[in-house]
Amino acid sequence: TLSAITGSGGQHYYFKIPDGVTIRNKTGMLPGIDVRGDGGCVVAPPSPHVSGGRYEWEANEDDIDTPQDAPQWLIDMVSSPSTRAEKPKADKAIGQGGRNDSLMRLGCSMRANGWGQTAIAAALMEQNKAQCSPPLDAAEVEAIAASVASYDAGKPDRAAAKVVAQSKVGKWSRKRPPFERSSEVVIGRELLAEMEHNSGAPAVFTEGRMWAYDPTGGNWEPVEDKALAKIVQSYEGRPYVYAYTDEGEAKTKPLGLSNTKVKGAIACAAAEVNDPEFFDHAVRGLCCLNGFLKITAAGAQLVEHSPEHRARVQVGYNYNTEAKAERWIQFLLEVFEGPDCEARAGLLQAFAGAVLTGTGSLYQRALVLHGGGANGKSQATEVLAALVPPSARSAVPPQRFGRDYDVAGLRGIMLNACGEIPDGDIAGSDRFKGVISGEPIQARVPFSPVFCFRPTASHLFSCNQLPGSTDTSRGYWRRFMVLSFDHSFEGAKAERGLAQKIIDTEIEGVARWAVDGAVRLMRAGEYKIPGSSVAALNEWRYQADQVAQYVAERLRPAAHLRSTNEPRQGTPASDLYLEYSRDWCDDTGHRQLSMMKFCQRLQSLGFTPWRTAAARVYPLQFNPKGAETWA
Numbered sequence: 001t002l003s004a005i006t007g008s009g010g011q012h013y014y015f016k017i018p019d020g021v022t023i024r025n026k027t028g029m030l031p032g033i034d035v036r037g038d039g040g041c042v043v044a045p046p047s048p049h050v051s052g053g054r055y056e057w058e059a060n061e062d063d064i065d066t067p068q069d070a071p072q073w074l075i076d077m078v079s080s081p082s083t084r085a086e087k088p089k090a091d092k093a094i095g096q097g098g099r100n101d102s103l104m105r106l107g108c109s110m111r112a113n114g115w116g117q118t119a120i121a122a123a124l125m126e127q128n129k130a131q132c133s134p135p136l137d138a139a140e141v142e143a144i145a146a147s148v149a150s151y152d153a154g155k156p157d158r159a160a161a162k163v164v165a166q167s168k169v170g171k172w173s174r175k176r177p178p179f180e181r182s183s184e185v186v187i188g189r190e191l192l193a194e195m196e197h198n199s200g201a202p203a204v205f206t207e208g209r210m211w212a213y214d215p216t217g218g219n220w221e222p223v224e225d226k227a228l229a230k231i232v233q234s235y236e237g238r239p240y241v242y243a244y245t246d247e248g249e250a251k252t253k254p255l256g257l258s259n260t261k262v263k264g265a266i267a268c269a270a271a272e273v274n275d276p277e278f279f280d281h282a283v284r285g286l287c288c289l290n291g292f293l294k295i296t297a298a299g300a301q302l303v304e305h306s307p308e309h310r311a312r313v314q315v316g317y318n319y320n321t322e323a324k325a326e327r328w329i330q331f332l333l334e335v336f337e338g339p340d341c342e343a344r345a346g347l348l349q350a351f352a353g354a355v356l357t358g359t360g361s362l363y364q365r366a367l368v369l370h371g372g373g374a375n376g377k378s379q380a381t382e383v384l385a386a387l388v389p390p391s392a393r394s395a396v397p398p399q400r401f402g403r404d405y406d407v408a409g410l411r412g413i414m415l416n417a418c419g420e421i422p423d424g425d426i427a428g429s430d431r432f433k434g435v436i437s438g439e440p441i442q443a444r445v446p447f448s449p450v451f452c453f454r455p456t457a458s459h460l461f462s463c464n465q466l467p468g469s470t471d472t473s474r475g476y477w478r479r480f481m482v483l484s485f486d487h488s489f490e491g492a493k494a495e496r497g498l499a500q501k502i503i504d505t506e507i508e509g510v511a512r513w514a515v516d517g518a519v520r521l522m523r524a525g526e527y528k529i530p531g532s533s534v535a536a537l538n539e540w541r542y543q544a545d546q547v548a549q550y551v552a553e554r555l556r557p558a559a560h561l562r563s564t565n566e567p568r569q570g571t572p573a574s575d576l577y578l579e580y581s582r583d584w585c586d587d588t589g590h591r592q593l594s595m596m597k598f599c600q601r602l603q604s605l606g607f608t609p610w611r612t613a614a615a616r617v618y619p620l621q622f623n624p625k626g627a628e629t630w631a
Contacts, residue, residue: 001068003058004045011058012042015070023078027247028105035078047177099132103141107148112248117149172197172234178252179240184261186240188268191232195223201307205270206278207411208444208451217314218305219287222412225266232262279412280454282310284357286515290318293515295357297522300515312358312412313392317508325509328383328502335376335485343530344483346517350527351458351481352384353518355415356511360458361438364479365527366398369462370536371485374494377462380485381417382499384460387511388414397421398461401432404450408443410435413457421461426469435459436479468590469544472601481529482536546590547601550580551620558619571622572615573599579622 002014017023023037036042045055057065094102103124110120124145128135172194179186195203201213203223210223239252286293291302292309302319336344351367354360369377385393392414398421400406410416426432434441435455444450469476489495502510521527542548555576558569577595585592593601602618603609609616 002066005056005058006043006049012055014067015074016067017070017075021075021079023075026078027249037078041177043177048180093133094131095133099128099136100140100144102131103127103136103144104148107144108151111148111151111153114153116153117145120148121145176238178250179235179238179255182240182242182253182255184264184268187232187235187255187257187261187265188270188272190235191228191265191269192273194231199307203269203273204278205274206276207453208448209411210266210270210273211278213307214314215305217287218292218309219311219314220307228266228269229262232265233257276452279310279312279456282312282358283308284359285309285311286319286356286511287311287314288317288319289314293319295353295515295518295522297519299519313389313414315356315387315511316389317511319511319515320508321512323506323508323512325502325506325513327498328506328510328513331376331379331498331502334489335380335487337487338532340530340532343528344532346520347481347483347527347530347533348380348384349513349517350521350524351460351517352387352510352514353516353521355384355458356387356514357518357522358414358456359518359522360414361436361454361456363521363527364437365481366436366459366461366479368466368480368482369460369485370464370466370482370540372464372488374488374490375485376487376489377485378419379499381419381460381462383502383510385415385417386499386503386507387514393417394457395419398426398432398459399467401435404442404444405446407431407435407441407455408445408451410455410457411443411453413455415460416457417460417462419462421463421467426467426471432471433475433479466540466543468546470546470591470593470597472541472545472547472604477537477541480537480540481527482533482540484532484536545601546585546588547580547593547598548605549588550584551602551605551607554579554584554623555620556623558621568610568617568619569621570610570617570619572617573609574615576602576618576620 004012004014006012017037023035025037025040026035028034043049043055045057047055049055106127107120107124110123115123121142124141125138128141176190179190192203195212199213200215203210203212204220205211210225210228211220212223213219214221235255236257237254240255241250242253243251245251283292283294285295285300287305287309288302292305292311294301294303300319332345332348333341338344347367351360354363369380371377392412394409394413394416395418396406396409396416397418431441433439436459438455440452440454442450442452466482471477555571558571573595577598580598581592584590592598599609599616602620607618607620609618611617
């Protein structure tokens with residue numbers, strides 16, 4: 001029949017009882033033999049034992065994995081009231097048939113309390129001499145003592161108490177043994193065990209959230225705190241062990257849970273499986289409906305889903321090497337028509353590949369689609385966005401990268417696409433550069449603690465007018481690539497609903513096109529920037545440099561051809577800054593710089609000041625009203 005090895009080395013045998021037969025629970029029916037029947041329960045594999053071992057199912061030659069019918073002789077023995085050996089009394093003689101049993105009981109009791117073989121043998125000798133009639137041979141008593149001493153000292157086999165099933169106790173809990181304690185640590189570990197049982201992979205806590213593997217989709221899903229709390233609350237009423245009797249029987253009570261205890265259990269579980277860098281080691285590729293697509297510089301390979309891939313999302317289509325995207329390719333030829341059409345389409349293809357592989361931050365560039373209305377920017381953005389599910393998309397504009405709550409929305413995102421970014425200046429900062437390049441950053445969501453994560457999103461911004469910037473550094477501007485959409489499609493040229501048509505009929509072909517771009521990008525190691533994109537970025541950089549614009553529009557160089565006796569001409573820094581901040585910024589809508597940054601930018605443009613006793617003077621003069629500007 002089905003049998004198990006206990007954590008202390010004993011054995012449990014499981015039998016089926018015929019209908020109409022009642023078996024009562026008995027302890028010590030025979031030396032070392034207990035019976036569990038109606039209303040009783042045992043600790044089952046793979047539960048841990050107090051000794052540190054675990055209960056395990058015992059292998060058998062016949063591969064029996066279910067309890068067999070109990071033989072009649074066993075039913076007769078365990079159901080007979082006379083089978084239980086009577087405990088010896090100090091004033092009653094022990095005759096033949098009960099001597100070995102009585103001495104074995106006494107020895108087991110002493111061993112359970114930690115006594116050694118010498119002490120047990122001495123006590124059994126005295127008991128044998130005082131009560132056994134006739135006494136056993138000394139050698140036989142010594143053999144009993146040696147047998148008893150082979151058991152673990154002070155660790156009697158303990159049976160678990162009966163689980164008091166309540167209607168609100170979850171299915172998982174009803175199948176599980178009692179909690180060994182009622183602490184948050186134990187409850188948290190039970191939560192993790194249930195999550196692993198349901199998903200087939202251990203849960204992980206990273207980026208401020210608990211994640212569980214979804215075996216049906218092949219990807220990892222975030223688990224909200226409310227869902228975790230619901231699981232923990234299902235343990236309400238499940239028994240836990242609070243004490244043991246002298247005979248080793250567990251005493252249990254129903255578990256009571258408060259809101260604080262539920263939160264504490266979730267926190268303990270999170271601490272136990274915390275791995276801040278879990279997704280940093282994800283396999284590069286795409287989780288599709290028909291498998292996981294590994295993408296490297298050598299090519300793409302479709303394999304079976306696995307939690308080891310650490311994919312966060314599954315896209316809603318298959319990977320098909322034969323899929324076509326003819327209308328999509330035609331669309332690209334139309335919007336990029338010109339001398340570097342192929343180069344511009346290639347840049348968009350490489351960017352789409354970075355989106356699918358989650359490597360956008362690796363190449364440290366954001367793509368800006370620029371042009372007037374009705375030129376295809378929105379259609380291109382819509383099709384690229386359809387390559388990833390809504391849960392993997394966001395729309396956080398670069399002007400809001402400095403806000404913790406907003407940047408938290410980039411957690412686990414593959415594509416951050418803003419259809420029309422605001423006209424306000426972009427504040428170039430370490431946070432902005434860190435978001436684009438995938439450096440670890442801190443963020444938070446309302447009513448939750450701060451967490452750290454590494455952004456992996458590719459950033460796609462679209463605009464009719466390129467925004468300004470307060471940062472003029474090379475490190476800031478090299479984060480951008482500009483794709484110009486120069487052709488207008490209005491009236492008869494316009495094709496309404498084109499993006500949705502492409503999505504409905506060619507999304508698998510667009511995905512294959514993007515995968516080809518990812519492979520080429522990985523081989524090259526960087527984006528290949530078209531000449532038109534370089535020119536567009538340079539023009540944007542000049543237009544965004546508000547100090548350079550201010551100088552060109554409102555100032556002129558001071559006269560340099562002076563006699564050596566004539567003092568140098570110029571304008572104090574305070575006068576320049578007053579006119580810049582009070583008049584020019586108000587007129588143009590630019591957000592004014594601080595005076596220190598304003599002066600630093602003047603120097604970077606080549607205007608070196610000199611100091612007088614009263615001020616710092618720059619070699620610049622205000623333009624007379626109506627005078628032509630210089631550049």
